[in-house]
Amino acid sequence: MKPRGPVMEEERVPYTMFVATDLIDADPETLNSYFAHMPAYRARVRTLDWGQAKAAAEGIGEIGCHTRTHARLSQISGDPARLTDEIAGARAIIERHVGQTCDSFAWPYGTASDIDAAGRAAIADAGFTSNFSAVRGAVQPGTTDVMNIPRHQLEFHWPLHELMVWARGFREP
Template sequence: MNIGRAVDAIRKKFGNGALILLYHRIAHLERDPQLLAVTPERFDEHLEILRRKANVMPLKELVQKRDSGLPPRSVAITIDDGYADNLLFAKPLLERHESPATVFVTSGFVGVDREFWWDELDRILLNHQDAGWNVASGNDDEPRHAEYRSLHATLRSSTEPQRLQALHDLQVRTNSGSSARATHRALTPDQLRELAEGGLVEVGAHTVTHPVLASLSPASQHQEIDTSKRKLEEWLGQTVHSFAYPYGGKRDYDKHSVEAVRNLGFSLACSNFRGMAWPNTNRLELPRALIRNWGGEEFERMLDAEFA
């Protein structure tokens, strides 16, 4: 047992911690090299289990109640990036189970005929023979698997202009065009409004271009976060209170990112490292549990282990 888990175990004796789940896509994909998608059938199963075994509440409420005392097994659902499938497949299931969720939207991709850079790599480099391959599978049987891995690492740490140039070169050299696949589109402004309609789904900000914030100057970070907030507010006609750091690992953002989020008036912000939310957990660096395309049994096991 590591120190973090040992400390959590002690804390549990004094009160309830909460779990924030992190999803990305609810979809059937031909291939999923980054393991981002949960199928609608399995998401349905997860929500059914949550209804039986947890107290699902809006993220905002979970953070507010952190200090005054949470019910046991408190859970909030979050979905990152802003894919159209969040409206098409996730929302109907959230409605069926009356489960609130927060969707963090990358504003620069809304209504644009362009895929996220990691999907572009998938579209251009991989093909139908790669249905079973992903970055966790370890064996790169084909040269294109190693190429995908290597370019992925390069582009993740590139600046936005470098990344766009590299993708453009790749499109030209492989004659792949630049149009987004229907299955990999982000939300349009109309879909964004439809997603937020009814109040079950809250929309949060996730920057404009999905950069590694820590690699940017404090001023550029502020601008990425500020612009995404204002753009979403303009589309939605309501204030955006929540934020999620792109990639969200401890090295992907820094103190300037947290400062910008605080100065811009966000009431909470999510990271992407594992842990529970406790009364004294920083509301601007909330840990989350990354959820994969697990069957019901495995999902339930994870839930029981977190709350054990």
């Protein structure tokens, strides 16, 4: 698959790629086992390598944090060491490879039931200055909580008309 970074550079569209660090450079076997329950992705997704991530960050892109293993944080919120490794640990890995500060975090899955106090505290403690959920909605300047920013989930295999529905604000509060 052709990297999309250059297109965003040409069009001058700022973007953030949220990466799960253990899946960067992952071999096809690891990816297939990760996507075992998501057949639409199997054998179709290839991940970035660190060189591509660094190049994006040196251009118009930003590399954000999406944990190490794409963990569902609400399932590990009783395990502070694991939570810290997934959040602060992933941030340190990104900064080491990319050579820039990693300020933005996005919850894996990120539905309302995935977001809890332990996760929120671990994300703030790790030093992130913005945090994206996957709860749909519009950003309201001045009122949106920067540590709980709404985000529209779009999937590559969805038809264009479906993307247009979400892009027009369907189901936004």
